[in-house]
Amino acid sequence: MADKVRVALVGAGGLCDLVEEKLHATADKFGIERRFTDYKQMIEDTDPQAIYILMPPHHLYDLVVHSLDCKLHVFIEKPPGVTLDQISHLAHRAEQNLCLTIVGFNRRYTPLLRKCKEMVFEHAGSPHQVVSTFYKWHNPPAPYYNGAVDILTSDAIHAVDTMRWMAAAEVDDLAAVVRNHGQNLALSWNALCRFENDCVGVLLTNWRTGGRTHQFEMHGDGISVFCNPDYEAIIHRDGEERAEIITTQEAAGSDENYKYYGFWDQSRHFIDCIQKNHEPESCFADAVRTMELVDRILHTGL
Ligand SMILES: NC(=O)c1ccc[n+]([C@@H]2O[C@H](COP(=O)([O-])OP(=O)(O)OC[C@H]3O[C@@H](n4cnc5c(N)ncnc54)[C@H](O)[C@@H]3O)[C@@H](O)[C@H]2O)c1
Structure with a gap:
């Protein structure tokens, strides 16, 4: 197993950014010497094994396709694209090019939530009911990125993905309610789901509430977990x-947000998977399932 994985980064002002001040500010902070404004040049000159592409969803696709065609393992943030079609194509392309991939659905990687899931499986075999909630006060209620992507796909998708992950199964049937709450765009997405393993899933998300709260429940025979990865689990x-x-x-084992909120563990998981040649848990093919569920909620929502 190789000791180190050679990694390049596009966006967020890392090794490569279009905006030079951001590029230098971040690269200085982390002591990175080689800096680029052209990601194709960066790939050519540095010959990385893996690439982190940290881009708003509507700027992602072409960079990911190019990286996969260069046979790089790819990390992208959520959402994995603007449409289900895009991530389906990317998953196929990754498979063709034998690339390992991961989508940064960091909630699944929070140490507290992972511990809770383990406890439920240990005690009850599997959960028979899960609840995933995400609330925000999004004011003014403007569309994200001037409307390039809807808010469920872009952000509330965290709750959708975590619901799937907690149930450890795919949704068989669902009823959904999507609401504007008097505004001119959808701001609340709710669903009651029956999973293939008979688990019942409840999704409650709303961007016109009192403030940000993001909590999860898992229930199985003789065990209930109420988990807020910002604070604690009961x-x-x-x-x-x-x-x-x-x-x-x-x-x-840390007070640092990047550790307790899953960012560290998702990246560690990606690098470990590259070293062991394993498909990461939240690979592109898995993200297709989450985007399918997002699509069903958007299209069946009353
Ligand atoms: N998991 C989470 O909790 C979480 C939190 C915040 C953001 N995100 C996601 O991260 C992604 C990025 O969000 P952000 O807020 O960092 O975006 P951002 O717009 O702040 O950063 C993107 C950077 O990429 C640069 N860029 C754009 N095109 C480029 C190109 N072709 N080559 C090089 N650089 C280029 C831009 O100059 C910018 O600095 C989004 O998809 C967002 O949803 C996830």
Whole structure:
């Protein structure tokens, strides 16, 4: 197993950015010597094994296609594109080029949520009910990126992906309600899902609430977990009066947000997978399933 993986980065002012001040500010901060404004040149000159492409969704596609055709393993942020069609093409292209891929659905990688899921599976076999919530106060209620992508696909997708991940199955049937709440764009997306393993899933997301809250529940025979990866999880077992509480910092062994909110672990997972030649958990093919579910909610929503 190779010790190090050679990685390039596009966007967010890292190794390569179109805006030179951002490029130099970030590269100085991390002591990165080689800097580019042209990602194709960067790939040619540095010959990386993997590339992080940290781009708004409507600027992503061409860069990912080029990187996959250069046989690079690819990390992208959520969402994995603007449409289901785009990520389906990218997943196919990655498979053809034998590239390993990952979408940064970081909620799945938060140490607290992973610990909670493990406890539920250990105690009950699997959950029979999961609840995924994401609330924000999005004011003014403007579309994201001037409307290049809807808000469910761009952001509330975190809750959709985590619901799938908690249930550990695909959705068989669903009923959805999408609402504008008096504005001229959709701002609330809700669904009641039956998963193939009989688990019941509830999705509640709303961008016109009192503020940001992002919580998850998993219930199985004799165990219930109420988890907020920003703070703590409360675990109830077998009707006992006293609940167990685990803080997000305890689970992560760190007070740093990049550690307890899954950013570190998702990247570690990507690099480990490259070294072992394993497909990452949230690879492009898996992200297709999340985007399919997003599409179903958008299109069946009353
Ligand atoms: N997982 C999370 O919690 C989370 C949080 C924030 C953002 N995100 C996602 O991260 C992605 C990026 O968001 P952001 O806010 O960092 O975007 P951003 O617009 O701040 O950064 C993108 C950078 O890419 C540069 N760029 C654009 N085209 C380029 C090109 N061809 N070559 C080189 N550089 C180029 C831009 O100059 C900019 O600096 C989005 O998809 C967003 O949804 C995820």
